[in-house]
Structures are given as structure tokens and as C-alpha cells.
Amino acid sequence: MLFLSHKPSAAVFHSILFEFPSLQEMRQHDVQELNRILFSALETSLVGTSGHDLINRLYHGIVVNQIVCKECKNVSERQEDFLDLTVAVKGVAGLEEALWNMYVEEEYFENDNLYRCGACDKLVEASKSAKLRKLPPFLTISLLRFNFDFEKCERYKETSCYTFPIQINLRPFCEQTEMDDSEYMYELFSVIIHKGGCYGGHYHVYIRDVDELGNWQLQEEEDGLIEEKALRDTENAKETENPLAVLKGILSEEEAKQIPVDQLGQKLLEKKGVSWNKKYRKQYGALRKYLQNHPQIFQLSPDGNKVGLKETHKLLFKLDSHGQNLQSPSQKNDVQWNCEKNPPRPRAASAGCHWFDLNDSKVQPIKEKDIEKQFQGKESAYMLFYRKAQLKRPPEARGNPRYQIPEHLLNEMNAANTELRKKRAECDSANNGIDLHLHLSSCYKFHNGALHPSLSCKESVVDLTIDRRKTLGDLRQAVLQVLESWEGDMVLSMAKPLPAGLHLYQVLDGDELILDGIGLADGADIFVWNGKEVGGTKVLTGPEHEPVVLNVLRLAEHNEGGKGQHFSEAQHVFPCSTSLGQLHSALAPAGGIILRNGSGVDTEAKNWQVFHEEDMKETVRSVGLRDGCSVLILDSHDQSFVNLASGNLTAFTYDISWLQVKNFCGVEEEAKHVKITATIETVMSDIKMKAIREFQLQEELGNESCLRPVSGNGKLLSPVSEDYTVKEAELKMGSLLGLCRGKAPTSTQLFLYFMVGSDQSCSPEMEIVVEETASVGECLNLMLEKSGLSGDNWHLRRLDWCYEAGEALSQENATLKELNVCRGDTLIITEGKLPEKGFLKIPIWWLKPSSHKKHGENAQDQVNGMTWKMEALQVSAAAAPAEPTHPGLDLCYAGRIEIAGEASLEDLKMQVLTLPCCQEQVVPLPSFLRAWTVDSRRPGKLLRDNKRTLSDYRLGARVEICIEPLQEEENLGPHELLLRVQMGIPGERDYTSSRDLVWDISKECTAWALRQRVASHYCLPVDKIEIAKYFPERFEWLPLSSWTQQISKRKRRKKQASLQSAPYHLKDGDIIGVKNLLLDDTKDFSTVRDDIGKEKQRQLALEKRKSRQERVQDPLFPDEKLPPKPRKPEVALSINVGVFR
């Protein structure tokens, strides 16, 4: 406080706090208390020095209290010393009123309240008054802002208005009043302000610049002109061209903290008569960008739309000749006073009435009028400091912050200032140093449309740090220093790395320009060259020649084709000033078209647009081709894919592909392959013509040829219609087509295969094209003609799903279209007339027990015997591989009967008896015959109800029936299962001849029940037999295990699955092997015949696998060298419907 009252030196004040660290802890205490403690501490520390009575001399005052006896006029008086006066705030308007109350008003002792006079020695009336007897040079006044509310029992802060004057005449309050007025005049020089409530808050202080330490010159200026004027005065006129100064000038005039950027541009136009874009843009870029690039000066709102000056730039005064601000980011906790250089400066006329606001480390100028703001409120004056107006500062103290500060404190200050300057310099260079990257032309080459560092020279970039406030001339010198060996002209050009490479912009010209002003930012790239060429290549500079990297796509060569890779891709660089015409001739010198991807850089997007002829004068930039944009070059050959009318090429990239075409027209042995590019929309005739051209065949062939898909195994399929698209022809991309002689069927024609009989090996497959409106009869005649057959004993059948003669085309007059005969169908010319409508033509087989064999007869002979019989019946061995039927059963072809569908089974049996071979048999009645369907050359389904009509059995057109003669009548019910049981011969792997066993399954169809039935049939104990079902197609026996027999009957019935379901699928005709455990304890049911059958199957499978492998080994032309495979299915499909009947 002492030093504060002497001179407003925050540095000193700080030093004092520094010397009395214990005081720092008290900062939160009441400042009045602090003041007293401080005085006391100072006094103690000054004992024994010349300043021992300093506090006394400066602050000590005396108040005298007097009581005057009304009776004897005796004056009784008491003196009070004070270092500060405490004045009431509550109920008082201001300082003068408070002083008046204290030192002018008298108090009277009267009535009940009398005074005891010492002289009179009795209670008397008296008057009491107080006066200031001695005024200190410095008068300190504490305002009693903190009071206690006795009603609420709490402290409170008095925030009412309490005025105090800048100057005050204390004469009315003094005891002696005869002196000159000047002796009583006091001036306010400091105000301590408390902000907050009574339980906490913050102090700051206003201090008058008594020693005129501040440079207040600028404050006298008109507000807005300050910065500009300063610049005008101190720097040369050219600097006013500096946009930084101009913008700062405009912004500093603004009342509002921030103004819209647009408005700033408008004000610039008003003020300078020229717009930013016209005057500065070329050199400094866009205004907004420019503001952003100078964050140390301009403060932009978060959305970037408003701008103002940074707080530090608003400071309207400067404390040193360098114009550096009082505040600097690095000295937040301290205040810098420039002490070394202290040239006499012009004093303002009203010197001494400037005020500082010291608030923590922050010092700000305030106006004297601002003091009045602290008269009242939460933030209000708390202590007042007046000094005698007469007191004059010694001249050497003026503007000298070091005046009379002890040496050791000055040293300390100097050290602190040195440290600060160091920090400031560091901060300064951090704020203003910019790193520039110098690219040396000698290390660069110009190729592919842009500059690239040559590989041989790794040090193509030299980094240089320079202060942004330096000039271009300084930079040039610095560059020359770095590049000592530079010879000839040196041109510095702004450069920017672009995707294509380094590109050059404006030349840095005008040595006197400030680097900051021309927009040289940290990290800027500068190209150092001769301004003309790099490595002998003239270099185009400027934004109008920026190189653009384009993705140039072309359709992939045929052998590059593959899913998702239909394009070859290459990057090309063009100056953005390149015209599309130039682009076209560079990329497609042989003609063709250029398409751009409408969706920008996404090459997978579908929207391709053609650049039309009229676009050719446009430039790469004007049509919006940017880095990474894709263009597609189609040569004239590819143009057939482009729908130029719409200009759009939709779904192009996804669907374009190629088809293979193989030449089947030539006579040469080796058929040539070509690949033809196509989209799903390409028409087949186009593909054909392209293929003919690729094969270099006669164009005329176009009319006499067709394209036929080639199947996986090399078969030529039905020709595709010429006017179909790839999509309509249902061709997969990449699939193989054969170019064949012969016209393709028109859209109203059918291409059909046909053959005679369903056996491919006997009759080759033939092809024919017929109108779809042709009748079945006409079609048959055409086919007969083509196959060289004659006569009318033929009809047509479709090929069924297992490639055998299926449904007959019985309506001779119906058209193929009506019967849904489709392109590529195969029809079979079948011998014989069609049965009349409603009639079935059924081949009949005779099933009889094979002639009695001796045990041990060669099983192979038996198999061969069977084969021989089949061959005799014109059943091909290849079509029906030698498979034994039921052992002991022979199938004999008996002939064909024609019978109405409405006839009963009995009728059929009757008719069978008329067949020649059956007449030999002695069959008394149809009920002595058993009828089976024939499935896979074996008895299939047992037809059991003699009264049922054939149509009820739903036998189908292709049914064949075998008839089994019986020794006795039979009429099986629906719940009677016919099994053939055969007993194993002990010690041999063979069985006795099978015997029929009828088993009633109406109650139970379980393994347990069957075992019981079989046991009783053979009169054996049920637990002394094992039974198994035979699967002739697999040569396997499956034991009918009944291990659950221990379970109670009831449970068993519930739990045990029916034998009619998996895995046994027990049905009529099944063979059940029986082992008598009393004689035969082997559990093996298999026979020698089974072993042979299995071995044959194994070899067949082996061959199959081998041929498959051979196919795999020839990946280029799969299946081609193999003979056409028989289309016979390899495994019979059997669908089990369980117990359904």
C-alpha cells in the first residue's frame, strides 16, 4: 500500500508481496485488515532506518474529540490517532455527508442524558464534537460496506449509492481552519473496489497515473483513427496499402465488438472506394480466408461470419516506444514496464488524470468518469485514497517507474524483465516465425503435366524459418544465404502440392512487401527457379493451368475380362485449361467417344454421360472434371453399346462383359474362339456379326448362320433368336456360343431335338426347326422325313424328366404351341400308333421263379443269363446295366396289351391271359395272378384289388406291368403285406428259395411283430431267429433289430416305429432273410452274389470318378473332348411316401 500510494507501480507492489510471502495468503482477507497488517509490517521492517517514521509521516492523522461543559465552558478533550478513517455507508449519501456527520455535527448531552463535568463535578448539559486535528499527506478512508443485520442475524453488504469526489476540501472538518485553502485540498488517487458479497469476492484497484507512466497520447486521439494514424506516422505511406492495417483501422472504428464479414467488405468499399476482390484478392486471396489466416489480429465468430479485433489490438495506449502492448500472452502473471529506454515524451495537457485498473495481473486504462460506476452495487468502492493536492512529484519521478526504487528491487525487476523479454521473444518468434519450404528447381523435373522431384535429388526441399513481419526482400536475402551457390535470376513462386504434382502460382514480387501481408503462411511452399523453365520445359503457372489427374478407363482387353474388372484404368494429367477437343485427341486419337462419370469420382456409379461434339471447346475445368474424376474412352468399335440419343449409359459398368464365340462353320479341325464384348442389352445379331468379322469370315455368312449356346458338356443347344438381347436369350456373361451354319429360328419358330426311340445310342439326336403353329402330325411327318422313316405306325412323345419317352403327344391336330412345346425340347418318335383316347398301351412282363438252381451254381452265370434275356428283348445292356432282379425271379417280356383306363385289374389279368406266352401257363382264374408295376426292371408296386379300375391306380402313360402266376387264389386286403422270406442255409452264404409270406399289419407293423410272424411261419422260437431286409439295388441286408423286446408290449407298440417308415421302408415284395440261430450262429446275411454285385458297383463308381477327373484336367475346353454323355440319370430317384396307400 505504501508503494501504491507513492506510485502506481504494479511491479513494485508485486515485489513487496513477493518479499512478504505470508501476506499473499491474506489476499482473501478484508483489504482494510490487510492494509493495517501491511503498515504494521512495514513499520517493523523500517525500525532503525531513515524511514522508520515513514508510515507516521505519510498516513498518520489525529482526530480530536471534545466535550464542552455548558456551565463552566470547560473543554475536555481526547485525541485519537488514525492511519485510516472509517466512515459509515448505511443511510449516508456520500463521503462528504459522512464527514459532516462525524466532524461537523455536534452531539448534545441534555435532559436524561447529562454529562458529568470534572470541573463542576456534577451532571451538566454539554456538547460533544470531533474534528480533524492533523491531516496526513495521504488520507485513507475505509467505507463500512459490511454491516450486520441484527434482525436477520446475518452479515450483509451495503450496496447503496455512496458518492465521493475526485477532489475534496477538508477544511470544514478540521479543527484549525485559518490556513490557505490549498492546505485542505485533497485529490483522490486510488480506489479499492470490492466485487462480490459479504462472504467472498474479489478486489481490484483504480490508481491514478500520478507519475504519468503511461503513454496516453493515443487516447486523446479520435478513437477509430488511432491505429491507422500510428501506422501513417511511423511507417511509410505504402504501408497503408497493407490490407492488415486497413482492416484493423476499419474494425477499430466499430462500436460493436464484432461485425459481419460482409459488412467489413462493404465498409472497405466505402472507405477506400475499391472492393477487396478488386484490390487485394489476387494477391491475398478471399477476404474471409485472409481474416482466418491472421488469427493473432482478427477474431472470427465460431461460424466464421462475424469478425472483430482481438482484445489486445483494442488497447488504445502503448507503454513503450515499440508499441508493444502492455499485455502479452506470455506474461499473464506479471506486468511489464519498460524501464531501460525512457526518452522524454510529450506530456498530455491533462496529465495526471489518467487511471489504471489493476486487476490481478491485468492492467487496463479506465476513464476518470468510470470511477463513478463504483459508487454503488455489488462491485463498489471499498477504500478511498486521497492525497494532498499540494504534494508535487519530483520532476525525475515523472514517467520514471524506477524512481526511488531500492537497488535490490530494481535488480530483481530487471532480472524478471529480462526473463520476460526472453519469454516474449520466444513467444514472438513462435507467433511470428513461419516455416517455409523452398523447392529448388534444379531438383525438379516437369513430367506428366506437373513438377515432380527428380529421384536423384533427395534434398529437393529446404526448410527456412523467417519472421512473418519481415519483407520479401529479407526473404530473398535469406534464400540467397541458404542457397549460396545460386547463379543467375532467382524467382520465388508460390507453389502448392496437388494430386498431380507440384504446381506454381503467383511470383512473389515487390521486395518491400511484408511477408504476412502477402499471405505467406506457415508451411507455405515456395518454388525457387529462373521463372521460365524447369529442366528445359516451359512451365505453365497460375490457377488457370492447375493440373488435374483424370482416371481414364477403357474397356479391358478380352483376356483381361473378369467379373468386376471390365476396365483397364490409367491416370492421366491435363492442365485444367485443356479443351475437351485436345483431351479427345490425346486419349482417343483414332476416334471414339469420351464419357464422364456423372457421379464424380465414384467409378462404380452408373451414370455415364457422353461428351458431345459441341462440348469439345469446353475445358477440363469448365465441365467440372476434377482430380480423381473418371472418363471412359470407347473406341468406335465399342460405341454400339452407347445409346447416344439419351447421352446416358446406364448400368454400363455393371453389365458390360463378353461372350465367347466358337466357330463351328469352318472346315478346319481346330475351331477358333473369339471374345466379343457385350452388355445385357446387346442384340444377338450384333454379336454374330462381330464374331463373323473377328473370324474374318464372309459377311454373307451372316444370313446363313446362327449362334447356339454350348452346354457345359459341349453340346450345341438351341439357337438363340437373332433379335433377342443377351438378357432375353438368358445368356450368362462369359458363356460360350457356337457360330453354326443354318438360319436361326425366327421368333415364331421352334428349334427341336428329336430321336427315334428313347435310346440315344441306337438313334442319334437330330434337330429340326418348325413353326410353332405346326400341328403335332405335321411335326411328326417332318421328323420322319428327316430321319428317313416312313409309314404311319409312329407317334411322338415328350422326353420325361429322366430322359425317357414320356407323355405322348396324343392330339395330332393340336399345334406345338398349344401343347407348350418349347424351343430346345426333345421329342421322341415312338413306334406304334397311339392308343385311342382313354386307352392304355401296357407292356406286360411275365414274372416266374427262375428254374431250379443247384446250390453253388455260379452266381455270375445267373446274372449273365439275366442280361442275355434282356438283350433278347431289345433292352440295351448299356441302358440297363447288368443288375440282378430278385434272386430267383425272372422277368420275361410277354407282349403289349391295349386296355381301357376304366377296365378293372381283373380285366387286365384276363387280357394278359390272352397273350401268347401266357397261354402256356395253366391259370384257372385271374385271381391266380398277381400284378406288379415294373420299376427299374423289378416288380415295383403290388396291384392288389382286382375290382379296382386301372385309372384308379394312376399308372401313368409309361407303366409296364409284370404278372406273377400263383399256385393258389389270392386276394390280398389293404392291410396284408406280401413278403418273400428265405431261410439261410447253415454253413453257406446262400438261401433256400423264397416263399411268400402274407403278414397282416393292421395291428402292428414292427420288427418284433414281424419276427413273431416269421418265427411262427417257420415254427421256430421267436428268440431263435434273426431277420433282415434285403436291399437289392445296394446288395445289402439290414437286420430288423428288435432289441427293444424287453420293454412291455404296450410301451413297445407305442414307441416302436413302423417298419414301413425309415430305415426299412418295408413294402410288398420285399425279401426277408431269416437265420435259424439254432443251426446257424453267423449274423452275416450277405451272399456271394452280393459280393459280386458290390464289386461291380465299386468299379463303376471308380470309372465315373476317373472320367470326372479327366474332365477337370482340361480346364480350357471343359468336356469338349469327351463324347456326348448318355443323358440317362445316374441314380434312380426314389420318393418314399411312408404308409400312404
Ligand SMILES: [Zn+2]
Ligand atoms: Zn463544568
